[in-house]
Amino acid sequence: MSGxxxxxxxxxAPDFTQESTEGSINFHQWIGDNWCVLFSHPKDFTPVCTTELGEVARLKPEFEKRHCKVIGLSVDPLEDHLSWLGDIEATQGQRLNFPLLADRDRKVSDLYGMIHPNASDTLTVRTVFVIDPDKKIRLMITYPASTGRNFEEILRAIDSLQLTDKHKVATPVNWKAGDKCIIVPSLSNEEAAKLFPDGWDEQRPYLRVVEQPEKT
Known part of the structure; x- marks a missing residue:
């Protein structure tokens, strides 16, 4: 825990250099000017992880639409990762198409706090970090080892982050791309009128619902 x-x-987001299934990766350099999802796995050759890696590989085009790279991690050695790839393709019908970090020395796991000793002192929990092009951590989600993640939700969160970075809006409960948004409370009605000339539905002075602006 101390490390x-x-x-x-x-x-x-802490920078690092670590081996992966696609060679040595210098993290910040690898991200470049993209968004990034870094997510950890408890162990190779485990059932939930196998399904998750197949799903992320299947969703890679959706991440790419959002200018977002994906990279996985577990504390198993590189040779185990490489052996596991065949199982993922055979069972999930999808070849791994993004790097999987081999964090045998736990360097990255310790940098990112991915090992929770009260859950397990040897395995990483299912942590997700969304990192923006400025290398800032914008979202963190932690699941227990037994619960597979919903990567559609992670895509939804990235949509929200990218939209709200560009416009003075927030996204309400269960929002999906294209749904109505909320004008941020810090914006006065006078300021809002300039940004949202078509008006809004003022349900309360602090709850002003507006059509989603264009993300770009």
Whole structure:
């Protein structure tokens, strides 16, 4: 526990160099000017992880539409990762098409606080970090080892982050791309009128519902 870093939203994602199924990766250089999803797996050759990696590989075109790279991690050695790839393709019908970090020395796991000793002192939990092109951590989700993640939700969250970065809106409960949004409370009606000339539905002074602006 002592070697782990406590990360918060808005922190710079720690840089590292580590081996992967696609060669040595210098993290910040690899991200470039893209968004990034970094997500950890408890262990190779485990059932839930196998389904997750297949799903992320299947969804890679959706991440690419959002200018977002994906990269996985587990604390198993590279040779285990490479052996596992055949099982993923055979059972999920999808070849792995993104790098999987081999964090045998736990360097990255400790930097990102991915090992929770009260859950397991040897395995990483199912952590997700969404990192923006400025290398800032914008979202963190942590699941227990037994619960597979919903990567459609992670795509939805990226849509929200990218939209709200560009416009003075927030996204309400269960929002999906194309749904109505909420004008941020810090914006006065006078300021809002300039940005949203078609008007809005003022359900309360602090709850002003507006059509989604164009993301780009």
């Amino acid at each position: 782990q870093t406590t990360l918060r939203l808005g922190d710079t």
